[in-house]
Amino acid sequence: MKVAKNDPLKIFVPFVNERMAGDLFSKNPNLRDVDVNLIDNRGRSAGLPELYNEIIEKHLGEDAWLFFVHEDFEVQGELFDTKNLAIEAIYGTFGVKLKGHVPVSFGRHKCSEKDGTSVLQVGLPVTSPTWVETLDCVAVMVHTQLVRDRPGLRFDEVLTFDLYAEDLCINAQENFGIPVLVLPVEFQHYSKGFVTERYWRGVQYLGEKYPNVGVPGSCSFIGGKSQELEDHFTYDIPANRKKRHTREARKV
């Protein structure tokens, strides 16, 4: 197992809400000693995979941990130590895996509205790196050596804002045999994400891209075999409820 001893950790935060990014990152005392890079995406409105790939290409020459996070992600405790982490893995802070036929999410955190109201506790707590099938897009971390050695392991730019982390995880596992893990960190996600049409288009795209895969995602099963998994379990998250009702109504 290759371990990166003292490689620096760099956080990259594309933002459209400057105040939020400033409050949650620049002024965050838990990130005082960390290299935080805020990337203004207001003018360009580029898809996050595109931005992340650009960052990867830019940093390929050095050995570092690249931590891609959303602007509404707040670290509320001590950040994990990267000293003994295996290089050949993809890390995140919230992910899902199947236990039997049931998806179980790992990485306990608070999930709230943008203004911090309606706080929900989500996911099972983890105390050490815990393997999962897919990660949520909110936070993804890779080592430059991992992506340097594998030019095919990049974010899919067809997916602009949703499911790119899930795609990266499936790609890493299916084509490179790279494990995916959730790291223990205390955080709050200021987004009770609602599932959009764009998300379902993404699910459809991934179904076609990985016809022989069926894995649990944060909001639905993903891959060509997701229908088989849905025979045993139906996601019942609030974000999906409206969508499901609409679908059922349409069917009738």
Added chain:
Amino acid sequence: MPSLERNKAEVVRRTGFTFSTISNLIENHDVISFDVFGTLLASYLFSPDGVLRYMEQTLGVDGFAAARLKAELLARRRFGTREAPEASLNEIYEVLSVLLPSHGVTPGEELEFRKSLAYADQSIGLLAKVAREKGKRVIGVSDTCLDKAQLSNLLDSHGIELDVLYTSLDHRRDALGNVNGRIFPHVAEREGVAPHRILHLVENQSNDLENALATGLTAIHVRAPHECMKQDESPFVQINCGENTLTEEFIQGQIAARMPQVDPKEPDLYSYGFNVCGPLLLGLCDFVANRAKQDEVEQLLLPEHQGYIVGQGLKILQLPVPKVSTIDTNKVLSDSPSAVSDTEQKHLRRHIENVIGQRKQNVAVLDIDCSLPTFGSEARPYMYWYCLIGQRGSGDGSNTSAYLFDELSAASIEMFETNVVEPVYLLFSKSNSECGESTPSSAENSAAKWVRGLAAQCVQRGALDFLRAISPSKNVINRRELADYNRQCFLRLTARPTEREHCAFEGVPLNIDGGEKARRTIGASWKPEIATPQNSTSLRGQDDERQLHNYELLLPNAIKQLSLRDDIGQLNWFRIMFRHPLKVSYWNSVRRYLRRKKTRLGHK
């Protein structure tokens, strides 16, 4: 030790060819090749994660089995290729160290676990023996995560000798694998024979068999023992009915390894003894040993007639039990247990006290059917009664504990008692071997007892054979899971035995002296609902579905859509047809379709 006839019968079951056909095939080929796992070697834990779950349980590493499975999947992707996807055990453990950093398990340990849970398959081993006798080369072709050295070690530890071993893992660089079938021409070349001179016996039907046949090898599919047992609907086997625990799988693995139902020398009562009574006796012996330890019992008393089989079981299992003594209850109890007089009770007590001696010590009496009278409260600190079924009330002043149904309601126990008690007690009946009788003595009752003794002997032989088979690896068994398994087995047998299972008991006389002649056999007194074989039910279901599907293909889409309307059940057909007389045939079609659907699916 299974007989030669039994092994031949198993070969027929598992290959689908007569033994002479296989023997001729061996004769007509130069090299006999075995796909090692599932043919020459089998595992008592047959599910893909069985050994891993056992390792997780034994080593106490939480989440090990799931992580190890995932690690294998990832290692195959990382180190293997599409053409040669094998990954070595070391590579799997390399990935595992990332997935589960604190597991602390080594590949060597896994190999040792696999070794301890594997066994040499005697029936397929017979084919290897025949091949050797005919002077053929016997080789192995394997495609697992074990390399040649590891696999040879595993085979050696089970006394299996092969002339040469080919593994896909060792030829991964050249992409010579079972998956793509390229290993077979390589094997033929190395062996110096044409592919059609190799007879390949393979368990994996999907890849190996097709690839071997495509290469020109004579390939025969050998069903794995557990698959064979499942497909044959073996009597007294309950597959996939429980919680799929390790204990359940291990017991079924033992049954699959022995497959008593294919033995031409053994009747179905032997299968009952091996498959059902064996696990029961194992659980009971373990229960007695465990309770005796908890109660700090210094002497265990076994009634002569009932305790014989338990005494034998304790000896085979070598469980730590206190001093075991036998009490001859026949000397003091003349009547049936329900009519024990005060005098007899005193006699029994004195008899037990004589056996115990003067020393005050904790003593346990094994009372399988709760037929012995218990003693009063003054003897309580020193006397314990162990039963099979919790029948005795707690308020009678005795320290009674039961193995099965200790905490169940009286109604459940009664249900069990009325339905399945006779088959169960057959295990604890006096057998003819025990009392040394070779023929019935004289009267009609004695003849019935003698026949019952023969049946009991058969059942007990099966149960003791099971204990002998499981004894070396009894540590795999979990006490609670075994009790649940036994309970489920008997409840299933009570509720819905198959016809074959019921027939096995039909002619066995009941354990009664006199009474109604019509009720003198178990078959006559025990009349449960007979279960239909699962396969025929599912075949009928499939047939119904196919017919419905064909009907649907002919049906216009409009009618199909109409039949899916939510309010279709509430429609007043008479009124609709009256209002739309020109659509009568249309509505009739809808009604006919719905009726068919209901009948077919209802039937299924």
